[in-house]
Amino acid sequence: LAREIRTNTGYKRGADEAHALIRQAFSQPGDIDPTVPGHLTITLDPLPTKAKTNALAELCEHLTSTETRYPGTNLTLHYKIKTKA
Secondary structure, eight states: OOHHHHHHSOOOOOOHHHHHHHHHHSSOEEEEOOOOOTTEEEEOOOOHHHHHHHHHHHHHHHHTTOOBBBBHHHHHHEEEEEOOO
């Protein structure tokens, strides 16, 4: 995932902070929604800064574009960032 941050996002500090960004994203709360037929939607909370949130959103777009299936199911993983209400 850190390599994906460096190569598939515009995060300027990606070369230095990719691993830290992924660790931070993994420690954030989020939601898993299986209610959309054929999809498993993972919605992550925004990170503390706009730049980090944007990098994570770009990573989500890239990961979603791979159309990866959740193991053992026919559900396609869809990643996104929560928007502020």
